[in-house]
Amino acid sequence: MRRDHPGDADTRTVEPTPNTGAVTVTGLECAAGRRTVVAGVEFTVRPGETVGIVGPNGAGKTTLLRTLAGLVAPVAGEVRVDDRRVHRVSARERARLVSLVGQDEVPPADLLVGELVALGRTPYLPPWGAGGPEERAAVEHALRQVDLAGFAGRMVGRLSGGERQRVLLARALAQDTPVLLLDEPTNHLDITHQLELLTLTRELARTVVMSLHDLTLADRFCDRVLVLDAGRARPLEPPGAALRPEVLDEVFGVLARRVPDPDSGGTHLVITGRKANS
Known part of the structure; x- marks a missing residue:
């Protein structure tokens, strides 16, 4: 599977095990306790893809990841890894399909x-x-x-x-699961280890789905990005489409623009607060 990043001229080929690590999410509705926090989630992740989940605080990123991991039962819908329904297999089998690194474990x-x-x-x-x-x-x-x-x-x-x-x-x-879920994996890391960890996720021959609060890191390291907004999930799209300036203005209340990188030939996402530009 060829993995091109819009902001980086460097590309590489990752060959995961055939038909291993495809994630299919259909009609998913997730709850924290009795409160539904995100609904109408529909997407498919290809084997070997790195997908980012972003959204404001409280948007449901952690709840969605825990549901994908099978730790929380969905209110509705289902999650499949290849042909297996995550919430219908034994805990032992699920632990061979999906691994999760929590945010503050x-x-x-x-x-x-x-x-x-x-x-x-x-x-x-x-x-x-x-x-x-x-x-x-x-x-x-x-x-x-x-x-x-x-x-x-x-x-x-x-x-x-x-x-x-x-x-x-x-x-x-x-x-050694085909799917790796990471909840804010760059928390507590210095910038060097942030970059090394995210580079590693793109080199692994497995599917990676991770939540990130840093939009510029999501833009740089993810093949596609899912934006959670007001209890709904926007379409899973490449960073250039998912993190358009009008989307970031509407969802996060920030101003964004893309600037060319003279070395790579790609672009960088630059984000500023509204007050900084007033």
Whole structure:
């Protein structure tokens, strides 16, 4: 699958496993408690695609991701990964289809990093089974992917917020699902690790759906973007269409324009507040 980004002249080819990781969402209505927060969600994500979900605070980004992950039952509609209905399979099977990294998850402080990452391998263990060399290799590989090689023996409670976020991502990578869901994955990360993490998501041979509060990062790193607005989901479109200036003005109340990048030949999304231009 060729993945072209409108603001970046660099392109690459990612070849996910055939027919693995396609996400189909039909007539989805999601609730937090008894309150419906987003309805009428319809979209299809192709295998290997990186999709961003954006919207104002309270728009339902986290609730939608948790519903996609099968952790919250939908009020209506369904979510399919390939030909399997996420809310109709066993928890073990679902954990082999979809992994989720939450926004503010706080794992037990007394766990070792390697133990936490190894939890991602649980869906593949036999009943009462323990991991062996294959599990250790998966843990070490996942930690290297997030730039934390050598951290397996450290205590989780001694990690910085950014390190903990990357360890949770490593756990999801070790889980080795065709679909990876990320809720505000750049929270707590410095700019270097933000860019490295988002670059990594585009290099993985799997489908990635993530919520982002930074619209410029969504524009730069996502193949397509879903905008949540007043309880509804706008069409899933490429960043240039989903994040048009008139959409950002209406949904977020900001002014936006696209400026050319003299190096890449693409464009950058530049956002300013209304007051800054008054």
